[in-house]
Amino acid sequence: MALEDSHVRRAAHLARIAVSDDQASGFVEDLSRILDMVDQLQGVNTDGVAPLAHPLDATQRLRADEVTETNQRDTFQRCAPAVENGLYLVPRVVE
Amino acid sequence: MQWETVIGLEVHVQLATHSKIFSGASTAFGAEPNSQACAVDLGLPGVLPVLNEQAVAMAVQFGLAVHADIPEVSVFDRKNYFYPDLPKGYQTSQMYHPIVGPGEVEIALDDDTTKRIRIHHAHLEEDAGKSLHEDFHGMTGIDLNRAGTPLLEIVSEPDMRSAKEAAAYLKAIHSIVTYLGISDGNMAEGSMRCDVNVSVRPKGQEAFGTRAEIKNVNSFRFVEKAIAFEVERQIELIEDGGKVVQETRLFDPERDETRSMRTKEEANDYRYFPCPDLLPVVLDQAYLDHLRSQLPELPAEKRERFQQALGLSAYDASVLSASRDMAEYFEAVHRVCGDAKQAANWVQGELSGALNRENLSIANSPVSANQLGELVQRVLDDTINGKAAKQVFQALWHGEGTSADAIIEAKGLKQVTDTGAIEAMIDQVIADSPAQVAQYCDAEPEKRGKMIGYFVGQVMKASRGTANPQQVNGLLKEKLDALL
Amino acid sequence: MHDKTLTQLAKALGSGELSSRELTEHYLQRIQQSGAILNSFITVTADQALERADAADQARAKGTASLLTGVPLALKDIFCTQGIKTSCGSRMLDNFDAPYDATVVEKLKTAGTVTLGKTNMDEFAMGSSNENSYYGPVKNPWDLTAVPGGSSGGSAAAVAAGLTPAALGTDTGGSIRQPAAFCGITGLKPTYGRVSRYGMIAYASSLDQAGPMARSAEDCAHLLNVMAGHDVRDSTCVARGVPDYAETLNAPLSGLKIGLPIEYFGEGLDPEVEKAVREAVSVYESLGATVRDVSLPHTHYAIPAYYVIAPAEASSNLSRFDGVRFGYRCDDPSDLIDLYKRSRAEGFGDEVQRRILIGTHTLSEGFFDAYYTKAQKVRRLIRQDFLDAFEDVDVLMGPASPTPAFDLGAKKDPVSMYLQDIYTIAVNLAGIPGISVPAGFAGGRPIGLQILGTHFAEAQLLNVAHQFQQTTDWHLQRPDFAEESA
Structure with missing residues (x-):
């Protein structure tokens, strides 16, 4: 599966990473080599094999429905780039 | 198309x-x-x-x-x-x-x-x-x-x-x-x-x-x-x-x-x-299985039961089962008064009207299901007539008493069913209304039924609404017809 | 002092021979003297360390100390530490003082250990050489022209250089075992789910696991005793009893069945590494173990599968670094998209961006099944290879890395770097534990023997590693660097 410039640009947009034209061609080259290596997977016969998402065959544990957290807004917002009146600020979102 | x-x-x-x-x-x-x-x-x-x-x-x-x-x-x-x-x-x-x-x-x-x-x-x-x-x-x-x-x-x-x-x-x-x-x-x-x-x-x-x-x-x-x-x-x-x-x-x-x-x-x-x-x-x-065993009766099941077991119309059953609060209120009224149809009428009529007017949910109703049930019960056992019942409801709504009985007592709304007392009021009304009596007597027999309404109104007024309207109607007809 | 293992230091603290303050001051001084040369620390927390050391000494005096009370340690800068910078080796988090402690950090604090600082690492744990750090590469104390391995390179170098008795690392595809091998120390990657991941900044959630890095298997056993165990905050952390890993270190090895995966001794393996590993295996034979060849037929597909699964998870895990609630935000964003795109382009380094892009691409419409679903199926086959092998043998042995530490700057092409992890990566896909122990040198650079066990066989791995260290002294060798700078 050959990787094209448009794939890299699309991935960069979906991943919200600014990529210049120069960088894009570098990424196409690097990513193509990685995907060529990955393409070896197509040689494995996986008929009838179920995908494995977790290495252990464990199941989800459930938490009791209890409020255990207290308000730590001030602590959490100390590492925020921009806050006002307890809100995180971002450039205006147009609906 | x-x-x-x-x-x-x-x-x-x-x-x-x-x-x-x-x-x-x-x-x-x-x-x-x-x-x-x-x-x-x-x-x-x-x-x-x-x-x-x-x-x-x-x-x-x-x-x-x-x-x-x-x-x-x-x-x-x-x-x-x-x-x-x-x-x-x-x-x-x-x-x-x-x-x-x-x-x-x-x-x-x-x-x-x-x-x-x-x-x-x-x-x-x-x-x-x-x-x-x-x-x-x-x-x-x-x-x-x-x-x-x-x-x-x-x-x-x-x-x-x-x-x-x-x-x-x-x-x-x-x-x-x-x-x-x-x-x-x-x-x-x-x-x-x-x-x-x-x-x-x-x-x-x-x-x-x-x-x-x-x-x-x-x-x-x-x-x-x-x-x-x-x-x-x-x-x-x-x-x-x-x-x-x-x-x-x-x-x-x-x-x-x-x-x-x-x-x-x-x-x-x-x-x-x-x-x-x-x-x-x-x-x-x-x-x-555990969760299933704890499920409450659901709207569709309730609707079905209201129709089949309580004899409500499809429309009533559907309205009354639409919300759990509504259904529970209705069922409580029914439990107290014992008459599903009357309970349904009161909940959908007087109560819902009042709630809508004041934009209240049934959960916040000033009149409890128990109070309303007792009120309906007093209508059913002829303690009060329908008109008085509406007065009692209004009084309950405005918190003027804690129960229908207390309000009936305080306001003297108990229905008068004593024939002697009603007859006395009728006699008085007849005596006070010679012109209307004359008209009644001169009218074609088929028109008299309508004209009797005037006398019923006067008697009800005299009783401050507490007389039993059916009784009044019967006795009046007897007495007026005797004058023909 | 820094010649001693963590276990020896703990004993010295216990007997009153040493105070935690003396010990902590000693290591802080060593970090100050030689830290800059190695670049193994991103943050040194001297004041807090001394405070903790004094508290530890008081606890000793009161008799409320446990074995590790007062023992200094370093933490890979991937573990959140309350009020202390937690950078993950990235510009993205250069300004991030974590507002909470990771569960393992809490556990270590409860045990009374003293944190000296946070060690350098490949950015977001993506790398095999520690050259991908925003804070610059770490050098290998055995040879300053060599890499220390990665991604826990700062931890490995600091332990090897005697700047800390032990350190915590994390291992997603070999990031504890390979740098341990390159730096001549002992490093254990526990079974997936053995140690809580809460507060450990995620790279690839289904592969990441924290583990101890120290001089000896015995040191690792004591550390794992504290680190392991259930955590209500991590759904993937198992609720399973934690044995005393130190208790079984001396179990005899007679009858131990060792398997040598034939795929781990094939093309690309440095002959000197092979020789050292085979000699180590013969030591085990002399201790009563039997050895046979086994096959892990899907070994070849581990790297391809890993480079689908890990970047896919990473692409999603790293989306939270968006310049809104914490971390780097670009100057004067013109709009929201610009804020996202520039903050992430400026905040993440090249390798991180590459992996995010690979992961985003392989998860995207039209590619998901061919890459992601396929890789997960291959992952099952790889795990099955191990489970089958452990039907026949107790442990597997082989090299931790095909070569000793390579030169700084030697591997420019990402794929050739990825291929370094050929012997370690399958272990993470299978979720089994593995340990690297020093087993010799080639050209003055250490060689690591890797020992693998089945799920939750940490006690056995530590026992097997410890017995080797009772017979050999590779783990006690120190680089000249550690001596000169003393």
């Missing part, structure tokens, strides 16, 4: 858990911004989700209530996209293995028939935060208190054929979730939100038309209005030779119209994949 409308609904229901779906932060509505957004809700580096057992139980209860398949294994997936109210850059949801499989809901239609709407599936997911667009120097403020609130997204099949059916379906879902107590169903606060998929096709055609998804349809009324507008728009478009495009549209309740949301240059690609921080949820039969 004859057109047919095809509608499917995606209803998001906020589950009434105390804490969030993946964290121990409170879900209470209306707190200070970001005061209920803990490290997990904020998606701080290194945090991990742990699933709330109550969210699972509530989702399963819903599934059982709509007779759905509950698969043994369900899995959480990540839906990846960037938005400031989505802290992790992905929403934890269920794409491939939802917790609730196919089921069905019965809806009541205006012609007193019912229709089954199939549910495709229902899945658990986390709610996002809120963007506040007030002016922060041209910036948008983000409040993440709501982020992580558990949502059950209920996806119907495209089984609805009119706006009314869609509204009835939404009402049915609303009554099921409130009956189950798994959501407060408060649409104004966003506890229940609805996306509507609408398409039209020529009647008789099997293939579906291209659909539009309408977002932000957050009341029963808006559902009808949005669909009505959208159907008309699509039909006009096609009839003018245009084509409906698959898109997301926003309903504007102020203008009663839908409009296209600015479509991004490229379609979204959410890159769903199983969330590696959560393991498969496995539910065994014993767990399902």
Whole structure:
């Protein structure tokens, strides 16, 4: 599966990473080599094999429905780039 | 051309858990911004989700209530996209293995028939935060208190054929979730939100038309209005030779119209994949049996019982079973007074009228079911007549007494059934109304029935409404006819 | 002092021979003297360390100390530490003082250990050489022209150089075992789910696991005793009893069945590394173990599968670094998209961006099944290879890396770097535990023997490693660097 410039640009947009034209061609080259290596997977016969998402065959544990957290807004917002009146600020979102 | 409308609904229901779906932060509505957004809700580096057992139980209860398949294994997936109210850059949801499989809901239609709407599936997911667009120097403020609130997204099949059916379906879902107590169903606060998929096709055609998804349809009324507008728009478009495009549209309740949301240059690609921080949820039969045994009687079952066992009309049964509060109130009134028909009339008539006038929910009624039951009982045992009963109701409503009996006593509304007393009043009225008596006597016999009303009114007035009207009527007729 | 192992230091603290303050001051001084040359620390927390050391000494005096009370340690800068910078080796988090402690950090605090600082690492744990750090490469104390391995390179170098008795690392595809091998120390990657991941900044959630890095297997056993165990905050952390890993270190090895995966001794393996590993295996034979060849037929596909699964998970895990609630935000964003795109382009380094892009691409529409689903199926086959092998043998042995530490700047092409992890990566896909122990040198650079066990066989791995260290002294060799700078 050959990787094209448009794939890299699309991935960069979906991943919200600014990529210049120069960088894009570098990424196409690097990513193509990685995907060529990955393409070896197509040689494995996986008929009838179920995908494995977790290495252990464990199941989800459930938490009791209890409020255990207290308000730590001030602590959490100390590492925020921009806050006002307890809100995180971002450039205006147009609906 | 004859057109047919095809509608499917995606209803998001906020589950009434105390804490969030993946964290121990409170879900209470209306707190200070970001005061209920803990490290997990904020998606701080290194945090991990742990699933709330109550969210699972509530989702399963819903599934059982709509007779759905509950698969043994369900899995959480990540839906990846960037938005400031989505802290992790992905929403934890269920794409491939939802917790609730196919089921069905019965809806009541205006012609007193019912229709089954199939549910495709229902899945658990986390709610996002809120963007506040007030002016922060041209910036948008983000409040993440709501982020992580558990949502059950209920996806119907495209089984609805009119706006009314869609509204009835939404009402049915609303009554099921409130009956189950798994959501407060408060649409104004966003506890229940609805996306509507609408398409039209020529009647008789099997293939579906291209659909539009309408977002932000957050009341029963808006559902009808949005669909009505959208159907008309699509039909006009096609009839003018245009084509409906698959898109997301926003309903504007102020203008009663839908409009296209600015479509991004490229379609979204959410890159769903199983969330590696959560393991498969496995539910065994014993767990399902336990939850099933705890299910309350549900609206459809109640409606059926109200008709079959209590002899109510289809309409009454449907209205009285629509909400759990309403049904429980009605049943309590019935328990006290013993007459289902009278209980139904009072709850739907006097009580509902008063509640509507003051915009109160039945849960906040100033008149308790017990009080109303006792009042109805006093009508049934002839202690008071209907007119007095309305006075008693008003007095109870305004808190002028704690029980019907106390008010009857205090206001002297006890019905007069003593024949002697009534006869004395009649004699007085006859004596005071010579002209009317003369007219009565001169009238054609078939017109006299109508003319007797005047005398009944006078006697009732003289008794300050407490005389038994049937008795008054009978005695008057006897006495007047004797004068002929 | 810094010649001693963590176990010896703990004993010296216990007997009163040493105070935690003396010990902590000694290591802080060593970090100050030689830290800059190695670049193994991103943050040194001298004041807090001394405070903790005094508290530890008081606890000793009061008799409320446990074995590790007062022992200094370093933490890979991937573990969140309350009020202390937690950078993950990235510009993205250069300004991030974590507002909470990771569960393992809490556990270590409860045990009374003293944190000296946070060690350098490949950005977001993506790398095999520690050259991908925003804070610059770390050097190998055995040879300053060589890499220390990665991604826990700062931890490995600091332990090897005697700047700390032990350190915590994390291992997603070999990030504890390979740098341990390159730096001549002992490093254990526990079974997936044995140690809580809460507060450990995620790279690839289904593969990441924290573990101890120290001089000896015995040291690792004591550390794992504290680190392991259930955590209600991590759904993937198992609720399973934690044995005393120190108790079984001396179990005899007679009858131990060792398997040598033939795929781990094939093309690309440095002959000197092979020789050292085979000699180590013969030591085990002399201790009563039997050895046979086994096959892990899907070994060849581990790297391809890993480079689908890990970047896919990473692409999603790293979406939270968006410049909104914490971390780097670009200057003067013109709009929201610009804020996202520039903050992430400026905040993440090249390798992180590469992996995010690979992961985003392989998860996207039209590619998901061919890449992601396929890789997950291959992952099952790889795990099955191990489970089958452990039907026949108790442990597997082989090299931790095909070569000793390579030169700084030697591997420019990402794929050739990825291929370094050929012997370690399958272990993470299978979720089994593995340990690297020093087993010799080639050209003055250390060689690591890797020992693998089945799920939750940490006690056995530590026992097997410890017995080797009772017979050999590779683990006690120190680089000249550690001596000169003393």
